Amino acid sequence: MNLAAFNRWFARGWLAAGYAFLFLPIVALVVFSFNDSPLPNVWRGFTLKWYAALAEDHELQAGLWLTLRIAFFTACGSVLLGTLAAFALVKYRRFTGRTVFSGMVNAPLVMPEVVVGLSLLLMLVSVQRAIGFPERGLLTIWLGHLLLGMAYATVVIQARLQDLNPQLEEAAMDLGARPWQVFTLVTLPLVSQSMVSAWLLTFTISLDDVVLSAFLSGPGATTLPLVIFSRARLGLNPSVNAVATLIVAVVAVGVVAASYWIARNERRRSQELARAGQA
Amino acid sequence: MKTPRLPPWLGGLLSGRSAVVGIPYAWLLAFFLLPFLILAKISVSEMENVVFKNLISYQDGLLTLQLKLSNYVFITEDALYLKTYLASLEYAAATTVLCLLIGYPFAYFMARARATVQPVLLMLVMLPFWTSFLLRVYAWKGLLGEGGWVADALVATGIDQLLYAAGLIAAPGKLLHTPFSLVLGMAYTYLPFMILPLYGTLAKMDLRLLEAAADLGANPWVAFWRITVPLSKAGIIAGSMLVFIPCVGEFVIPELLGGPETLMIGRVVWDEFFSNNDWPMASAVAVVMVLLIIVPLALFNKYQAEAQEAGR
Numbered sequence: 001m002n003l004a005a006f007n008r009w010f011a012r013g014w015l016a017a018g019y020a021f022l023f024l025p026i027v028a029l030v031v032f033s034f035n036d037s038p039l040p041n042v043w044r045g046f047t048l049k050w051y052a053a054l055a056e057d058h059e060l061q062a063g064l065w066l067t068l069r070i071a072f073f074t075a076c077g078s079v080l081l082g083t084l085a086a087f088a089l090v091k092y093r094r095f096t097g098r099t100v101f102s103g104m105v106n107a108p109l110v111m112p113e114v115v116v117g118l119s120l121l122l123m124l125v126s127v128q129r130a131i132g133f134p135e136r137g138l139l140t141i142w143l144g145h146l147l148l149g150m151a152y153a154t155v156v157i158q159a160r161l162q163d164l165n166p167q168l169e170e171a172a173m174d175l176g177a178r179p180w181q182v183f184t185l186v187t188l189p190l191v192s193q194s195m196v197s198a199w200l201l202t203f204t205i206s207l208d209d210v211v212l213s214a215f216l217s218g219p220g221a222t223t224l225p226l227v228i229f230s231r232a233r234l235g236l237n238p239s240v241n242a243v244a245t246l247i248v249a250v251v252a253v254g255v256v257a258a259s260y261w262i263a264r265n266e267r268r269r270s271q272e273l274a275r276a277g278q279a
Numbered sequence: 280m281k282t283p284r285l286p287p288w289l290g291g292l293l294s295g296r297s298a299v300v301g302i303p304y305a306w307l308l309a310f311f312l313l314p315f316l317i318l319a320k321i322s323v324s325e326m327e328n329v330v331f332k333n334l335i336s337y338q339d340g341l342l343t344l345q346l347k348l349s350n351y352v353f354i355t356e357d358a359l360y361l362k363t364y365l366a367s368l369e370y371a372a373a374t375t376v377l378c379l380l381i382g383y384p385f386a387y388f389m390a391r392a393r394a395t396v397q398p399v400l401l402m403l404v405m406l407p408f409w410t411s412f413l414l415r416v417y418a419w420k421g422l423l424g425e426g427g428w429v430a431d432a433l434v435a436t437g438i439d440q441l442l443y444a445a446g447l448i449a450a451p452g453k454l455l456h457t458p459f460s461l462v463l464g465m466a467y468t469y470l471p472f473m474i475l476p477l478y479g480t481l482a483k484m485d486l487r488l489l490e491a492a493a494d495l496g497a498n499p500w501v502a503f504w505r506i507t508v509p510l511s512k513a514g515i516i517a518g519s520m521l522v523f524i525p526c527v528g529e530f531v532i533p534e535l536l537g538g539p540e541t542l543m544i545g546r547v548v549w550d551e552f553f554s555n556n557d558w559p560m561a562s563a564v565a566v567v568m569v570l571l572i573i574v575p576l577a578l579f580n581k582y583q584a585e586a587q588e589a590g591r
Contacts, residue, residue: 011388012388015400022403025415025418025422028421032421081303101304104308105307111576112524112528112545112565113525114568118561119317122558210531225411232417243414244417
């Protein structure tokens with residue numbers, strides 16, 4: 001074997017091993033959700049009984065409903081605030097405290113969640129003592145998730161905004177569009193795709209969060225990850241595998257559908273551009 | 280095409296930069312900076328039952344500022360805290376090195392793959408990120424536990440003996456709840472954060488530079504170390520910081536995969552707050568944790584800003 005061929009196979013092998021490392025746990029979760037034996041890692045035949053048990057599991061169901069609501073509001077709020085923050089950072093190169101602002105936008109990405117959760121909780125407790133509001137629960141968890149989600153949404157939308165061709169907006173203005181029209185007719189459609197990605201990303205981040213939720217949740221407000229975490233702490237639990245498999249299935253369908261939708265839009269847009277160029 | 284005309288006051292507010300900058304700015308000041316200042320304040324406050332005494336009090340014409348620094352003194356004097364901080368930094372550093380060792384060649388081969396397959400490769404790296412991180416960490420509990428697939432493979436190949444000799448696991452065959460399982464779990468979780476920035480810089484690299492180096496007589500190995508690696512420095516730093524910083528304060532992974540001797544600082548904050556109900560102490564531990572990561576944080580922000588400037 002010559003050196004080039006060896007290099008090629010080495011590269012392929014390394015990539016394959018890396019992907020195996022990344023996907024092995026997901027495969028294991030799915031496989032053992034169909035395991036008849038209640039003991040982990042001991043295969044005893046195929047069953048669907050853990051899925052049937054989920055229908056009776058009210059703790060999980062209540063957690064799921066709460067988690068979905070929080071994730072929905074988090075995603076909407078994050079995209080709204082993230083879009084504003086991304087515009088502020090890209091369009092306005094100079095304003096008072098820009099360095100502080102960009103630092104604060106990026107900080108929740110890397111700040112330990114324990115610190116973010118603890119500090120937010122301490123503030124909310126002080127506020128609650130002063131004015132008797134808010135109770136710990138959906139609202140407070142949402143505030144915490146929003147902080148994290150906004151940071152991610154800003155990064156995603158900012159990246160897209162920077163790639164935009166400024167001539168498109170300039171052309172619209174030359175043709176007499178008002179600033180508000182430029183924004184709604186030109187800029188917004190061009191970044192809408194990244195806003196969809198940001199929405200999906202922040203939705204899954206909120207869906208997944210343990211630490212912020214643990215600090216900010218109150219009695220009676222237990223999210224799905226908190227239920228899963230408390231069961232996983234005690235040991236392996238087939239019901240967790242079954243939930244995991246369902247989540248993986250939903251996410252897989254969602255990601256495939258979303259990327260299909262994005263690819264189709266991209267094609268249509270480039271066709272439109274090509275036609276506009278010919279005319 | 281006609282767009283609905285907005286009332287002038289609303290139009291002025293929305294198109295004005297004051298709203299675009301002001302709303303997210305005010306939000307971050309209220310929900311990120313203010314809570315952090317409160318955390319810092321509580322860390323030096325006296326707690327009486329559940330009420331904090333004011334730091335500044337005015338009594339009999341005397342204005343006094345009371346700072347209770349005993350929490351900080353205690354942290355520096357107590358060997359357990361010091362050991363935990365050091366252990367957190369060590370585990371985070373080990374995770375970063377492991378991610379770099381796996382991730383750099385991975386990102387390199389991705390960036391040099393055929394252009395048509397690169398989007399697929401990229402999506403496959405991001406795909407696990409979309410499925411629950413908590414569940415993937417939980418899955419390692421099964422994989423490394425007794426009879427788990429990875430545990431069996433490591434025992435069959437004798438790698439567990441090596442790990443035991445290196446002092447990373449407590450006994451041959453016992454892989455779970457050890458420094459090994461902790462670092463493996465963290466490396467697994469944060470590997471995409473290392474790969475993505477590395478891929479970003481490596482894919483943008485101008486390959487003609489390598490041709491030039493070859494023309495000038497450098498062999499591929501020399502060209503790699505003297506051209507590719509220096510040019511991917513921004514990616515290496517961004518990736519390392521994205522792995523290192525969150526690992527220092529990690530809570531979920533040590534809780535699920537770590538053991539009694541792998542105490543990390545995120546856990547200490549959690550315990551001080553939830554088990555001991557000592558809010559000032561939890562705050563003080565958290566403040567010191569932030570101070571520890573402030574240097575890598577500043578480094579990360581600097582490179583992030585530079586990358587964004589370069590992206591224009």
